[in-house]
Amino acid sequence: MSATAPAHPLTDEGAARAFLADFRSLSGIGATPGGGVDRQAGTVADGQARHWFRGLVEGHGFDVRYDRVGNQFALLELVPGAPYIAVGSHLDSQPLGGRFDGAYGVLAAAHAGIRLAARPAERSVDQTKAHEAGADDAGAAAGAPRFNIAVVNWFNEEGCRFKPSMMGSSVFTGKLTAEQALATADPRGVTVREALAAIGTVGDFSLDVAAYVEIHIEQGRSLEDDGLAIGLVESTWGANKYEFVVHGEQAHTGATLIADRSDALLGASALVVAAREVADRFTDDEHMVITSCGEFTVFPNSPVVVASRVNLLVDVRSTDPDVLAAADAELHRRIADIERSAGVRIERGAEHNWASKAYDAAGMRLAADAADALGLGHGVVRTLAGHDSTNLKDIVPTIMLFVPSVEGISHNEKELTRDGDMLAGVDLLTELLGRVINGEFVRS
Template structure:
């Protein structure tokens, strides 16, 4: 293989134009998007994306959980290099999260198909493996819980039947949504040989350092809880204060403590309460039950263990203070989880040839590549997020960084298609 070339100005222009079009699906009034999985906006963008892939000669298929695949068959019978991310979004979110990685994957495939199909490629430049552009279903997990659903089913982390039976707050199931839209395939999808994903950082480490490309080496450790606070329903006005068993008061104490817990370990521990369901949620009733999702993420496994111990103590204290019962279920837990060092080395080689400033970086957020790396060698890349804003309509990444990331992803996928990380 020759040294990694940059994409052409025409490719960059086409990519940015398509990205502008993609941002019109589910567009909000403040520059963001609302494209929760299986929504009308999500269905519309999937159909548009299928047309874009087919226009460039890729064959579009779906697996049994609705993952969308654009297959570029270069070597009949060979397995596939997976490249992509997700098109679904959080409610009133930014237009870059996930969508950038899917469209960059598509244009990387388009670029490589042109290079290898031009007739000018030498024998040693021809690929050994096929390429598949993937749009994973329901990565965000906002409408249907859990997140990273499509890649979890694909990699065997989550059962297909369980995923299809999952319902949204209105009782509509994943299977109903995908079946009605025509996105339920009959198979398990292509066979992977390796994987690459590019994503906006969703933080401000790259921007602060003035670097263009992040070479992701590992994920932060995490503990995720479903916490239920149970009290007693009562009249919000007439019930004597000392008689109240206010579940929302108990939940509020936990919300405040979660932030105080992060403040004990600045820069190392991140905490959040992502969702609260309050019952009966009536204006004149003291809440009898609150269910909430508590998320702890940490760059140090020892600190995470200490934070969990503090949580245990606080649960007992909240029960005593608020007169409630607190139960919790650990829904997800993982330690510091590295990507394959050989993949980081491959990315470092490519970025060196392209000449972009770069650094190694952890990912705090979860991504579909976290599932894929447990199955095949995987490369994860970041581009900067302006001011670190994400899951917000103001989310932004500069055009030059978007194009640099496309350059980088194209070079990585080319090497993966030639068998890097396999031999």
């Protein structure tokens, strides 16, 4: 289809203004001076965002329910007794996180639901238009819904206060038990159970869903570089994540000779440097390797003490499974070298491995058709980051969409997606979700 004005009459200026007003209001919850948000999972600010969200969707006729681990479901029953399509993301954030990551997707899903809820009254208009235009693909969209909508705010996607990340969707998809999640403690010893009880957003609801749709900011720069409005996520990267503990011997920095030291900080620092060297060495024109260390904690971390221990997280990711395996093996060779040269012991603790996995191909085609129908430029992308959809796609047909991030900046107060890009994403999500609930993706 050629680029045309948005096909749906509700995607008008009023709907756009309503979305942007709600987004600004949401961005004020846990706002930081630098223009970001701090709404770590289970904090007061996370609770405020959850209650704010409840107020929004209840005002539009949704019913709000919580499951045992605080996943928040906003239910819109269009067809009594029909199965549900889930659509959502997460409202929690990193400390000093951006205001778009996750929050955009939850709010876009809610607004798509609100627009679709208002649609039945317009259906006759649509059908008339479609008939007049003789457009084949408008037919299904104009049909009666066969599914209900559950807008989901997954608990603790970020995993900064309580590990692991994607906690709520991991429990929902059976990868983690509710008991494991609830017993997880933050660094101060507060458990998920206690934190959820404190903010009062927990229940015993459960729901089966027939499919899942998520829209999220890209957190990379490929869409912006290519001038595209929409990314159709084809697959996740393969990733190996490790928790390492570097063991040294606590000593006096002033009095202990170099030869007598077993410095855990030196060993851990060498490991961080080695991980970057591995990424540089294994990245070429065909394949990319990315290594990261996002958490690095020194004990006892006193000014005049040689560190006895450093805990650090290292991850290795690649677009190609063979390259990932080779890079991982090289990293482990270098770790053995560091143990010898720095005189430390490096223990490998918990480990998580994700093979590169594809999203549903039919879902990608349906999303491409919907984008074409709205005249939105789109391209195929992969996601380096994990998302709740990474979990959901393993149990139900799942579609994952990206909108552009300015300069790819993310997990940063300066994270930015322009208003026009956000609105295009809401339009597409509305169009796509309308087709999904009408049975164009999965059968009821």
